[in-house]
Amino acid sequence: MGLFVGGLLTGRRVWPRPPLLNGALLAVVYNLTVVVAFFIGSFLEILHEPLPGLPQGDSTFFFAWPLAQFVLATAGAAIGGRMSVKRKMEE
Amino acid sequence: MPPNVPLINDRLVLWVASELHLLFAAFVLGAPIFIVVCEYLGLKTRDQRYERLAKETMKIVAIAYSLTALFGGAMTFVLVGKYQEFSNFIFQRFYPVFGLYALLLLVESSLMYVYWYTWDALAGRKGLHISIGVLLNILGTLVMVLMNGVGSFMLTPPENPAAASVWQSLNNATWTGLNLHRFVANISFGGFMVALFASVMFLTSKKEEDRAFYDWMGYIGNFIGVAALVVLPVAGYVYTKEIFAYDATISTLLMADKLAWFFVIQGVLVGLLFLGAVYYMWLSIRRIEGGARFRTYIRGAIWVSLVGLAVWLIPQTFLPSLTADPTGPISEVTIPEKTIFLGLMPAKGLAVSAMVVVTAFVYLLYRQAIATGKMAWGRIDVKAQLVLTFLPAVAVFTMAFMGPIREMARGQWHIFQFMADKTPYSFITPLGYAAIVAGIITIVFFLLMGAIFWLGFKVGQH
Numbered sequence: 112m113g114l115f116v117g118g119l120l121t122g123r124r125v126w127p128r129p130p131l132l133n134g135a136l137l138a139v140v141y142n143l144t145v146v147v148a149f150f151i152g153s154f155l156e157i158l159h160e161p162l163p164g165l166p167q168g169d170s171t172f173f174f175a176w177p178l179a180q181f182v183l184a185t186a187g188a189a190i191g192g193r194m195s196v197k198r199k200m201e202e
Numbered sequence: 203m204p205p206n207v208p209l210i211n212d213r214l215v216l217w218v219a220s221e222l223h224l225l226f227a228a229f230v231l232g233a234p235i236f237i238v239v240c241e242y243l244g245l246k247t248r249d250q251r252y253e254r255l256a257k258e259t260m261k262i263v264a265i266a267y268s269l270t271a272l273f274g275g276a277m278t279f280v281l282v283g284k285y286q287e288f289s290n291f292i293f294q295r296f297y298p299v300f301g302l303y304a305l306l307l308l309v310e311s312s313l314m315y316v317y318w319y320t321w322d323a324l325a326g327r328k329g330l331h332i333s334i335g336v337l338l339n340i341l342g343t344l345v346m347v348l349m350n351g352v353g354s355f356m357l358t359p360p361e362n363p364a365a366a367s368v369w370q371s372l373n374n375a376t377w378t379g380l381n382l383h384r385f386v387a388n389i390s391f392g393g394f395m396v397a398l399f400a401s402v403m404f405l406t407s408k409k410e411e412d413r414a415f416y417d418w419m420g421y422i423g424n425f426i427g428v429a430a431l432v433v434l435p436v437a438g439y440v441y442t443k444e445i446f447a448y449d450a451t452i453s454t455l456l457m458a459d460k461l462a463w464f465f466v467i468q469g470v471l472v473g474l475l476f477l478g479a480v481y482y483m484w485l486s487i488r489r490i491e492g493g494a495r496f497r498t499y500i501r502g503a504i505w506v507s508l509v510g511l512a513v514w515l516i517p518q519t520f521l522p523s524l525t526a527d528p529t530g531p532i533s534e535v536t537i538p539e540k541t542i543f544l545g546l547m548p549a550k551g552l553a554v555s556a557m558v559v560v561t562a563f564v565y566l567l568y569r570q571a572i573a574t575g576k577m578a579w580g581r582i583d584v585k586a587q588l589v590l591t592f593l594p595a596v597a598v599f600t601m602a603f604m605g606p607i608r609e610m611a612r613g614q615w616h617i618f619q620f621m622a623d624k625t626p627y628s629f630i631t632p633l634g635y636a637a638i639v640a641g642i643i644t645i646v647f648f649l650l651m652g653a654i655f656w657l658g659f660k661v662g663q664h
Contacts, residue, residue: 132570135563142559143506146552153543160543173551174439181559185566
């Protein structure tokens with residue numbers, strides 16, 4: 112939800128430039144930060160295995176969620192861009 | 203095939219015939235989707251390049267069609283001749299399905315020839331010609347869906363398969379997942395094959411105008427191939443989840459037991475596809491005015507893909523199976539304790555999702571570069587064209603390698619936990635053997651495609 116809203120806001124702001132890339136970049140930065148944090152945490156053995164609330168060997172959280180986040184952030188940016196266009200036209 | 207012929211046995215013959223059938227089927231099912239879309243875009247945008255792309259690709263499809271049928275026939279002959287108990291059961295169980303399949307195939311083949319041979323005759327009635335193409339694709343997809351039902355039934359049959367209705371047998375636990383996975387994979391494969399054709403034509407073209415066209419064609423082929431490739435892991439995930447929900451022991455065999463190393467290699471192959479696609483965009487973005495400024499981001503994406511690939515390559519253990527001797531010589535080869543997490547699903551899931559996400563991001567970057575800069579078609583780095591031949595080679599090898607994984611997932615069953623495979627070949631082959639067979643299939647497929655290109659575009663020109 113945070114990424115969707117983030118994408119929406121950046122999409123509104125960057126108009127008239129194409130908004131998609133900003134939402135995608137937001138998701139990439141977020142995703143890579145999580146990956147680095149997880150790898151460092153696992154290497155230093157400070158993370159629980161499995162993470163609290165997740166079943167052992169869960170793949171949905173680690174595989175499907177990052178992709179859904181990417182789609183949401185990009186979709187948010189696209190919608191934000193459209194809203195921006197509409198607003199400017201009304202002005 | 204006599205069983206005493208050295209190195210050749212019934213399973214191998216069936217394996218090669220089935221894979222070649224599937225590869226050509228994937229091409230003749232995937233490429234027409236691409237062709238009709240391009241023909242429509244040609245009509246809508248009045249850009250003649252789309253029309254030429256669609257027509258030249260259709261020429262290849264028309265020739266490849268007969269090879270699909272040829273290998274399908276070979277596969278059926280081996281099944282009927284050497285796997286009689288199984289083929290008797292499957293043809294009786296799915297008799298109405300095979301009847302419908304034959305009928306649809308007849309109509310689909312007719313439509314394919316009508317679509318191809320009326321290309322010029324219906325030039326003034328494009329709407330009608332495109333409608334024939336759409337119908338051809340709908341029928342092609344239906345044909346695929348029917349056979350996916352038979353294939354998925356073998357791995358995940360309903361309870362009491364002998365008494366189940368035809369619909370229950372067809373609508374089994376993994377039918378949806380397999381349909382989804384194959385549909386997306388066919389589009390990706392079709393795109394990469396078009397890119398292969400374009401790269402071959404680019405590298406052998408002498409005219410500047412042709413080189414510009416084939417550069418553009420390669421770009422479109424790669425564009426579609428990558429767009430579908432990005433979605434493909436999600437389809438694979440849905441399919442695997444369905445297998446897991448049906449019987450977790452199959453998933454264990456696939457991911458943690460005898461087939462786990464196959465999946466490690468499969469991961470590397472898929473990773474190479476992502477890496478190759480990003481590398482193509484990195485090389486070719488230079489021919490876009492102002493595109494060089496995006497290269498820093500793409501270089502970052504290449505590094506992420508390389509690291510992701512490395513994580514995917516790390517196995518859980520080096521033991522060949524869960525029941526292997528834990529004190530054998532291989533047990534001395536271990537992964538450092540601190541990095542064991544890299545061999546587990548969470549790390550692999552994150553690695554693959556990172557690769558998908560950065561590839562999709564680069565894809566959007568590339569589009570942005572095209573939207574804001576002028577493209578110098580034909581001025582592409584030759585290495586990028588070689589990448590366009592590398593990608594289909596990896597795609598074909600991956601498909602030829604994944605096919606036996608799905609088949610061997612049944613273990614010693616023709617139909618999982620219902621009909622045992624009593625032949626001497628009901629065992630999981632060593633990884634090296636499967637890789638060699640997949641390699642041979644890839645070479646044969648490329649030789650045949652080379653012959654098709656030669657027949658269609660070199661012989662025809664004289």
